[in-house]
Every structure is written in C-alpha cells, then in structure tokens.
Amino acid sequence: MGASPPAAPSQGGTWAPSGSYLRADENLRVTSYNALASVVLAVRARVYEADGTVTDSFDSHTPLTNRSAQATIIRTPEGWLLGGEVFVSSASPLIGQTFVVVEIVRGESTAGIATQLLAAGYVTAKQPLLFPQVAPQSSLDGGGALRSITGTTPAAGAEISETVPTGARWELLAFAATLTTSAAVANRTPLLIVDDGANDYYRDTVTTTQTASLAIRYLWGPGVAIRSGTNNNLQNGSTPVGMRLGGGHRLRTSTTSIQGADQWGGVQYLVREWIEGS
Amino acid sequence: MLKCNACGGTYQPTTPDGLQYFHRCPPLSLAELTAAVQAGKIQLPVDPVTKVAETPDVAIQRRSYERANLRDENLQATSGAGAKAMKAAGDGTTTLADPAPATVSVPK
Numbered sequence A: 001m002g003a004s005p006p007a008a009p010s011q012g013g014t015w016a017p018s019g020s021y022l023r024a025d026e027n028l029r030v031t032s033y034n035a036l037a038s039v040v041l042a043v044r045a046r047v048y049e050a051d052g053t054v055t056d057s058f059d060s061h062t063p064l065t066n067r068s069a070q071a072t073i074i075r076t077p078e079g080w081l082l083g084g085e086v087f088v089s090s091a092s093p094l095i096g097q098t099f100v101v102v103e104i105v106r107g108e109s110t111a112g113i114a115t116q117l118l119a120a121g122y123v124t125a126k127q128p129l130l131f132p133q134v135a136p137q138s139s140l141d142g143g144g145a146l147r148s149i150t151g152t153t154p155a156a157g158a159e160i161s162e163t164v165p166t167g168a169r170w171e172l173l174a175f176a177a178t179l180t181t182s183a184a185v186a187n188r189t190p191l192l193i194v195d196d197g198a199n200d201y202y203r204d205t206v207t208t209t210q211t212a213s214l215a216i217r218y219l220w221g222p223g224v225a226i227r228s229g230t231n232n233n234l235q236n237g238s239t240p241v242g243m244r245l246g247g248g249h250r251l252r253t254s255t256t257s258i259q260g261a262d263q264w265g266g267v268q269y270l271v272r273e274w275i276e277g278s
Numbered sequence B: 001m002l003k004c005n006a007c008g009g010t011y012q013p014t015t016p017d018g019l020q021y022f023h024r025c026p027p028l029s030l031a032e033l034t035a036a037v038q039a040g041k042i043q044l045p046v047d048p049v050t051k052v053a054e055t056p057d058v059a060i061q062r063r064s065y066e067r068a069n070l071r072d073e074n075l076q077a078t079s080g081a082g083a084k085a086m087k088a089a090g091d092g093t094t095t096l097a098d099p100a101p102a103t104v105s106v107p108k
Helices: B030-038 B056-062
Strands: A026-034 A040-048 A054-061 A069-074 A079-090 A098-106 A114-122 A129-131 A145-150 A161-163 A168-180 A189-195 A200-205 A215-222 A234-239 A250-256 A263-275 B002-004 B072-075 B086-088 B093-095
Touching: A026 A040, A026 A079, A026 A114, A040 A069, A054 A069, A054 A079, A079 A098, A098 A129, A114 A129, A168 A189, A168 A250, A189 A215, A189 A234, A200 A234, A250 A263, A250 B030, A250 B056, B030 B056
Parallel strands: A215 A234
Antiparallel strands: A026 A069, A026 A098, A040 A054, A040 A079, A079 A129, A098 A114, A145 A263, A161 A250, A168 A215, A168 A263, A189 A200, A189 A250, B002 B093, B072 B086
C-alpha cells in the first residue's frame, strides 16, 4: 500500500514544502562580483505553487568584469521556493573570481528591498551555488585565485608602482623586477614599499648596492631568508608572511640614487586574490 | 599594449589570465623629483630639525610626490555611480604595438 499524498500546503497551515514562501510581489535577486572576462551564469529555481504545481525557472545572468556589482531580477510565481542553483555556463572562473549573492527582494527592481538572504558564495565551473543555503560564505573565504600578474613597465628613471584593484584583496606571494642601470656612476639601492595608497606600512631594502651598467633581478617573497650580496645577478628581499593588501594599496619601489636613464622592467608578481565586495 | 601619457609607463590592458589590468601612475622617482625641483616646479619644505630645505633624497623618503595629471584606472567604487568611472583619466593613453609574447612556439 503506497503512502498517501500530503494534505495541501498553506501559509499558515501545519506543513509547508519549504521554509521560504515567495509572495506575489517577491522575486529573487542575483548579484555578482566578478573579475574574469566572458563569464555567464545560469540561474535555476523551483517554486511549489498553491495549486500543487511546481514551476521551474531558467534564467541567465552576465556579470561585469571589473569586480563591481551586477544584479538581475529572477521573476518567480507566488509559492514555496523549493530550491535552486547558480552555475557557470560560460568561461571558467576560479575560487576568488566570481562571487554570487542570492536574495529574496520585494518588487521587480534590482534596487528593491531585500527581505531574505538565500545564499552567498563563489561559483566555478565545478562548483555551483545552491540555495537556500544554511551558511552563506564570505567573499574572503577560501584559498583565493592564484594570479601571476605582469605589471607596468615604467618609463626610464621612474619607479614601479602596482595597485590592488578596487574590489580586490591580495595576499602577496612573490614580487620580481629587473633594474638595468645606465652608465651614470651612482650606487643604487632598491627598496620595496607597501602602502595603503598614501602611507607606507612596510619597507624592505636589499643588502647590496647596484652600480653602473648592470642588470640585476630583484626577488621579494614572504619570509625569504635574505642572502647578502648579488649571486648570478640576483638579489632577494623579504616581505611579511600572510600580508594581505586591500583595494588601493600599492606595491612600489623607491630606489636611492636612481638615475634618469636607469630602467626598471620585467615586473612580475604572484598573488592570491579575493573579491573584497566593498 | 598601452602607453600612459602621464607617466610613460607601458602595460597590457588585459592580463594573460583574462582579467582587466588597472594601471595607476607611480609617484615621482628620485630622478623625477630632482628634475622637478631643478625646473622650479616644486619647492621642498624646510626640515624642522636642520632648518634648511629638504633635499630630494630626503623628501622622497618622507612623502609621495604624485603627478598632477596622474592616471588611475581603478574604479571609484564597486557599486553605484562610482562603479562606472575610473578614479582619474589623466592625460589618456596611446596604443602601441604588442611586444613579443612571453612564450614562442618554434616550428619543427
């Protein structure tokens, strides 16, 4: 003998298909913060309507690529939200690159008032975001996206300055650059400065000066043991372990006795990156 | 490849991993600050201890000297109106030919 079907659900009744009831004027809002090009997200949701039918929604959402917020309204019928998911349908973002927030909002405007958070977390090609979610994630959770970035090559006689983009948080893992000195006689000493955009909070200098007509590659990394002198045209320096930099913070050089024809180049650095969501 | 018309730096607007690169001009280097002082563009402050004007090598360790026309491509904010505008356009950019890639395949 099969089990009998449950009685019809009701808002104030003894049972409901889910804990999230969507009123007629309520919809879902999907907001993304994304850094990668060509990402498209698919949004699926299932709603149990009062007459017992289950309605599926199939929508898409295209994030911006500069880490700024992009919102889409997913129109839903009145009823109980059984669940849903957001998954990547184009491109392959990493953890740390595409952060998604799903909420119930009143009305059909993306600026509508949010009444309930359903889920928040990163999506990747292998990891959808399910909702409703028991414990929404922070955009700073997880290991971040590993990025190897080629920086700006400054003009001759100018210094390196790399800025954490708005809406990003970095952890510095390695920083490398080459200083090629001109024939002008001077003792140059490069310094790596980390600042908040105006005021520095960390400086590290190398141990040996660089004279004229040399090309030396400087390598900084967290907790690196500093070797004195120059070996095979390499010098190294150290930065704090686990140092995280907010949007607008800078990694830059300041070189004592730099000459007008000296040239910094080969700027390459490795960071972990998260969406700041500021 | 773009060249910043304010600082002369060159950069790729998109990094190899497909993300946008946001250029910001560096502060003046010692060589640039020295040239600016010699050209009379800026006067360095008097050192409160020595009572004489700071030299460029001292001044540059104490503060950042920024270009008046600096370019900062970073967004003003990640939501609202600021999400659509860069912090400072400066003097714009000039498009240059792309350099040779970091990895080159040699035919058999």
